[in-house]
Amino acid sequence: MTALAGALGAGAVWAQDNLGLPTDKAIDLQPAAAPLKHDAIWFHDIILMPVITAIVVLVLALLIWIILRYNKRANPKPATFSHNTAIEIAWTVVPVLILVVIAFFSFSLLRKYNDMPTPDVVVKATGYQWYWAYDYPELGVEGVESRLLPEARELETAHEAKVPFLLGVDNELIVPVNRVVQVQVTGYDVIHAFALPAFGLKTDAIPGRLNSTWFKAEKTGVFYGQCSELCGVDHAYMPIVIRVVTDKEFDDYIVKAGGKTKAMIAAEEAATAAEAQRAAADAAASADASTAASAAAPAEADAAASAAAPAVQ
Numbered sequence: 001m002t003a004l005a006g007a008l009g010a011g012a013v014w015a016q017d018n019l020g021l022p023t024d025k026a027i028d029l030q031p032a033a034a035p036l037k038h039d040a041i042w043f044h045d046i047i048l049m050p051v052i053t054a055i056v057v058l059v060l061a062l063l064i065w066i067i068l069r070y071n072k073r074a075n076p077k078p079a080t081f082s083h084n085t086a087i088e089i090a091w092t093v094v095p096v097l098i099l100v101v102i103a104f105f106s107f108s109l110l111r112k113y114n115d116m117p118t119p120d121v122v123v124k125a126t127g128y129q130w131y132w133a134y135d136y137p138e139l140g141v142e143g144v145e146s147r148l149l150p151e152a153r154e155l156e157t158a159h160e161a162k163v164p165f166l167l168g169v170d171n172e173l174i175v176p177v178n179r180v181v182q183v184q185v186t187g188y189d190v191i192h193a194f195a196l197p198a199f200g201l202k203t204d205a206i207p208g209r210l211n212s213t214w215f216k217a218e219k220t221g222v223f224y225g226q227c228s229e230l231c232g233v234d235h236a237y238m239p240i241v242i243r244v245v246t247d248k249e250f251d252d253y254i255v256k257a258g259g260k261t262k263a264m265i266a267a268e269e270a271a272t273a274a275e276a277q278r279a280a281a282d283a284a285a286s287a288d289a290s291t292a293a294s295a296a297a298p299a300e301a302d303a304a305a306s307a308a309a310p311a312v313q
């Protein structure tokens with residue numbers, strides 16, 4: 001009984017943690033966990049679906065009307081005209097207007113993807129045949145390789161090991177919650193694509209080019225995506241897993257991975273600046289002393305002053 005309760009409890013935690021997993025029998029978009037995805041879902045639900053539904057209903061109604069009203073029995077003597085200018089203009093202009101409306105909202109969504117807020121964390125994701133590697137260039141963490149767990153490769157072993165089928169990896173990409181994360185995306189060998197539905201991400205990873213996208217995760221948890229550009233035989237086996245954690249957990253992770261947190265870097269910079277200031281002050285003081293003695297030896301004072309100059313700068 002206890003074991004069962006424990007297993008259920010673990011299952012609940014697992015389900016709660018794995019927010020970005022695909023859901024069985026679901027047909028809607030995955031729930032959003034970042035601003036861009038909210039906007040993309042709004043565009044899909046409020047703009048695209050009503051337009052699509054209206055067109056489908058209109059075409060279906062026209063079809064049914066024509067079938068019933070103008071079949072051979074109901075309309076034995078068919079009309080013989082072949083043109084109707086008014087209708088032809090209407091069915092050209094109306095679709096153009098519909099496309100303009102879609103384009104307006106589509107371009108404003110594209111602009112949101114393009115206008116990244118100032119990033120709090122920069123991550124570089126490199127696609128390899130067939131895994132991903134992550135760097136935090138500003139924090140000194142490099143080459144975190146993220147590969148599919150061997151047990152996640154088959155459905156049965158994945159269920160046994162309680163890892164998501166085709167999605168579980170050894171090293172997840174760790175990012176802090178409620179922070180703007182810039183993802184620089186590139187490919188090492190062929191074109192891959194960095195895609196994660198819950199954050200609305202899909203960016204090509206192209207060798208020799210550094211693409212960029214961003215997200216701001218709204219809640220902690222684990223989110224799943226996959227390479228989305230056919231890149232070879234193991235294309236289906238290079239998932240993308242992002243674990244969103246608190247600031248503290250993120251800092252701990254960075255330190256454990258051999259990097260430095262933003263606070264550590266800021267403290268070091270402050271210490272270096274203070275050191276430089278102290279050196280400059282010392283140099284200035286010794287320059288003053290030399291100036292006092294310069295009546296006797298002007299050449300020495302010049303030398304001291306020029307030695308002090310770089311330190312002051």
Ligand SMILES: [Cu+2]
Nearest residue numbers: 227229231235
């Ligand atoms: Cu791929």
